[in-house]
Amino acid sequence: MPAPGRRGPVLAAGRRDDAGHLYQRDFLGPRDRELVLAWLSGLEPLWEERFSEHFPPPPGQAQRRLLRPVWWLGNWQFACLGYYRPPRGTRDRCVRAEPFPDVLARLVARIERLVHARFAPRDVPAGWRLNTCLVNLYGNRLEDGCEVDAARVGEHRDFEPGPVASLSIGERALLQFVTPSRAGERGRVALEQWLDDGSLQVFGGERFKDRLFHRVQRVDRRGGFDLPPAMADFRTRRVNFTFRWVPDRHVVRFRDLGPEARADVRGYVERLARTSPHFRQELEAERRRGADGGPASQRP
Numbered sequence: 406m407p408a409p410g411r412r413g414p415v416l417a418a419g420r421r422d423d424a425g426h427l428y429q430r431d432f433l434g435p436r437d438r439e440l441v442l443a444w445l446s447g448l449e450p451l452w453e454e455r456f457s458e459h460f461p462p463p464p465g466q467a468q469r470r471l472l473r474p475v476w477w478l479g480n481w482q483f484a485c486l487g488y489y490r491p492p493r494g495t496r497d498r499c500v501r502a503e504p505f506p507d508v509l510a511r512l513v514a515r516i517e518r519l520v521h522a523r524f525a526p527r528d529v530p531a532g533w534r535l536n537t538c539l540v541n542l543y544g545n546r547l548e549d550g551c552e553v554d555a556a557r558v559g560e561h562r563d564f565e566p567g568p569v570a571s572l573s574i575g576e577r578a579l580l581q582f583v584t585p586s587r588a589g590e591r592g593r594v595a596l597e598q599w600l601d602d603g604s605l606q607v608f609g610g611e612r613f614k615d616r617l618f619h620r621v622q623r624v625d626r627r628g629g630f631d632l633p634p635a636m637a638d639f640r641t642r643r644v645n646f647t648f649r650w651v652p653d654r655h656v657v658r659f660r661d662l663g664p665e666a667r668a669d670v671r672g673y674v675e676r677l678a679r680t681s682p683h684f685r686q687e688l689e690a691e692r693r694r695g696a697d698g699g700p701a702s703q704r705p
């Protein structure tokens with residue numbers, strides 16, 4: 406267990422109770438790091454809007470773009486359809502996406518072994534495997550010639566069942582686990598962890614997954630990182646890969662989404678299809694079904 410301090414987890418009131426939280430600073434070797442960066446160079450991440458025609462903003466809220474561009478592997482959870490949130494929020498939320506590239510598939514196999522060795526069996530649900538990845542790009546957006554820092558994430562929980570694993574590249578980031586706060590109040594920090602370049606963090610169990618929220622408080626600038634992919638309106642200084650599990654029965658093909666959900670994400674899927682053979686095939690499968698007069702929607 407690392408000593409508390411700059412590199413290890415810092416716990417509120419000096420408590421040493423980090424069962425359910427694991428941190429390995431040097432998880433990613435140099436060769437795999439190169440392969441991950443090469444894979445990132447070929448991406449055209451999507452910068453999604455929070456709402457859509459059929460899922461409009463609630464009264465008093467305006468349409469807005471997400472803070473950062475993202476990419477998903479395994480399944481894509483479009484912000485406008487709502488993120489996966491069992492038991493009720495499972496339908497039309499997880500759209501089958503590209504599989505993991507080889508380098509990430511190998512890293513995931515290592516992480517799964519680590520989880521089975523280090524986490525209590527009660528915290529690893531039957532069938533758990535890391536089949537979903539959210540790739541978050543942290544940095545500055547370029548607005549009217551100015552750079553605006555967008556490198557943070559507000560407090561939230563990840564609702565996919567079982568442990569969640571997070572691999573970081575680039576500038577270190579301060580991640581905090583906090584107690585739930587009421588509107589206008591700040592949550593109490595229960596544990597904070599600097600996530601270094603090449604590090605792995607895994608958290609699971611009742612405390613870290615079900616009770617505490619987590620947030621990215623800030624991302625450093627001292628390393629001078631400028632990471633791929635090159636984008637016209639965003640400079641990336643940190644990339645985080647968050648691996649999760651969505652049971653297969655909740656992952657739906659684009660063509661099998663309900664008509665409203667399909668209409669709302671069609672533009673995104675068309676953009677993804679510009680660089681992704683998977684999404685090109687999914688568009689074609691949907692077109693063929695329409696041409697064959699098949700059912701407009703098949704739901705699980």
Ligand SMILES: O=C(O)CCC(=O)C(=O)O
Pocket residue numbers: 539541558563571578580600619620621645647
């Ligand atoms: O960037 C990170 O380290 C955390 C990302 C995160 O909280 C999430 O993707 O849910």
